[in-house]
Amino acid sequence: MASMTVIEAVRSTLDEALGRDDRVFILGEDVEAGGVFRATEGLAAKHTGRVIDSPLAESSIIGISIGAAHYGMRPVAEIQFADFIHAGFDQLCSEASRWCYRTRGDAYLPMVVRTPWGGGVHGGQHHSQSIEAYYAHMPGIKVVAPAFPADYRSLLRAAIEDPNPVLFLEHKRTYRLIRQEVEGAPAETVIGRARVTRNGPDLTIIAYGLMLHESLAAAETLSSEGIESTVVDLLTLNPIDRETILESARATGKVLIVHEDTLTGGLGGEIAAMIAEHAFEYLDAPIRRVAGPDIPPMPFHHAMEDFFMPNREKIAAAARELAAY
C-alpha cells in the first residue's frame, strides 16, 4: 500500500470493512453519490444495498443506526458535517451512551458515527465546529480523533469492530492536506491509547486532529531554537489515555495543551485537572492552554478565522514562554 491522504485512508477502510463483513452498512446524506467529501465514492456500486442515502434528518441517521446495531448489524453512520450532529445529540446522549449500561450489557451497540469536524476551511459558524467536548462528556461513547492516515485506518477499523458506539471525528482540513506512507507506519493503534509522536525533555505538547500537525510544526521550529518538546497525539478523546498523559507530564514537568475548540469547557480543562490532581509535584510551571477564544466558532472572514484558529506560531509562542518559565 502506497502513501495516502486522510480521505483515502477513510475510504479504503470503509471499503475493506464492507467487503469483510456483510453486516456493515453505511447510512448518511448523499453517501450513495460518494458524499460531499467523497469519503464513500465508488462504494455504493461495489457493495450493493449497503450504502444507503438517508433523508436529511440527523436524529434519524443516529436513531436508526442504534436500532440496526441492536438488531445485529454494524452500521457506520455519516453525519455530513459535525456541526449538524447536534440534532442527533439526544439519540447519542439519552440512548446510545446508556444502552449497555442500563441493560448491564444484555444489549449493546456496535455502531460508528463518522463526521468531519474542525475549522480552517472558510466554513463559518456551521461548517467549522469542534464538537468533541460535548460528546466526550458521555460515558458509554468512545470518541476518536486521529491525525495521520495510518491511524485513520487502524482506528476506523477498530471502531467498526468495537461492540460500543464510537464517534469517529475526521478533521476536514486534513482530508487532502495530510499524506502518509501507511505501510510501515507506527504500530497498529487501539482505541483508548495516545501516542508520543515526538520526544523531548523540555516540555510536553498535547494535541489532536489538525492541531497535532500544527504542534509538530511548532516543535520543529522550537527545536531549531534549542527547545526540545515531546508531542503527544491524543487519538482517543474518550476514554482518555491517562497513563500516557501523566507519564509525559511527569517526565517534562511542563505541559501545553492545544485544541481549536473554545477554551472554556474544552477538553484542555479536563486534561489540566487530571495532571493537577495526579502529577502536581512534578510540575515546574503552570499548565498552559492554547485554544479557540470563547466566541461562537467560527467567524467566516479569513482574517477573523485566522484570529480564531490556533496555529504553529501561537503554539510556538506559548511553548517558548513555558520553556523559559
Added chain:
Amino acid sequence: MTTAGTRKKRSERTIEEYLLSEQQLEDMYYHMLLARRLNERMLALNRQGRAAFVIAGVGQEAAQVGAAMALKRGTDYLAPYYRDLGMNLVFGMTAREAMLNLLAKRDDPNSYGRQMPSHWGNTERRIVTQSSVVATQFLHAAGIGLGAQMRKDPLVVLTCCGEGSTSRGDFHEALNFAAIHRLPIIFYVQNNGYAISERNEKEMPVPNVADRARAYNMHSAMVDGMDAIAVYQTVRPAVDQARNGGGPFLIEAKCYRLWPHSSDDDDSRYRPKKELEEWTKKDPISSFRARVETDGIFPKADLDEIEERVEEEVREAAQWALMQPDPEPEDALGHVYKEL
C-alpha cells in the same frame, strides 16, 4: 395452581367472529387482568411508601394486550413505552419480574435497578430497552426494521407511544424513513386523551393521530382501544401485511387513561370528573368479560376462577419480590462499555 383442573380445556379452533381461539381469548382476559391487578398492587405499594414511583397502563390494557397478541413471540420485536406493562406480559414477563422492576431490585431483568420502573427491556425476549425520552424508540424500531429487511428476516417490529409523543421530531423522522423503505413496522399510538395535562388539541392540529399517516403515504387504521378483540382484529392483518413486504402501518388505538399520569400527578387539576365517570363505564376489562360471558364463550365460574388465579399470582409476586435483594451501592459501576 388453584382450581385449574376443574376448568374446561380450551379449544385452539378459531372462533370466526373473534378471529381468536378460545385459548387465545382466555389468554387475552388473563393478561389484561394481570396487568390491571399488578398496577393496582403497585400503587398500593407506592402509597405504603414501599415503591418510589408508579406509571400505569390502567384503561389501556385492551389496547396493549390485543396488539401484542398479534405478534409472534420469539420472532417479532417490541419497542414499547412506559405504560406497556400489558404488552410485556404477553411477551413473557412474569408477575414476579414486574414487581422486581417496580422495586428496582437487583435481579430485575429490565435494568437491574438502573432505570426508573416501567422502563422496559429484555433482549432475550426481543423487547427493546427504553429510556424516559418519549418517541426515540420509533427510530430504534425503524433501525431494527431496516436491519431485518437487509437480512431478509421475516419479522415485524411493533413500537408504541402516546399521542402527545407524536409531536416529537423522532416520530416523524421514523415514519418518513420507514415509509420510504417500506419497512416491516407497526407504529402503534395509544391515544389516551392526555399528555400529562394536555388534551389532544394542544398536541396536534388534526383530529386523529392516524391522519398523520397521509403525509408519509403510509397505511393507517383507527381502532376502539377499549375493545381488545377489535384491537387484535385490526393489528393482526397489519402485522401480516407488514411481514409480507406490504410496508409500515400507523395504527391509533383510541383509549383512555383512567388514572392520573403517574403516582406523583394530581389529575383533578385538569380533568373533568364527569369525563372520567363516562370513560370508567367503558372499562376495557369489564366490557371484555361481559361480552364473552354474554356470548357464552366461557361460563361465569371459569372467569371467576381466572380472577382468583390472577389475584393470587399478584399477591404472591409482590410478597416474593419484596424479599428479593437490592443492588449493592457499587453495582452502580460497570457495564458502561461492552467487552466481548
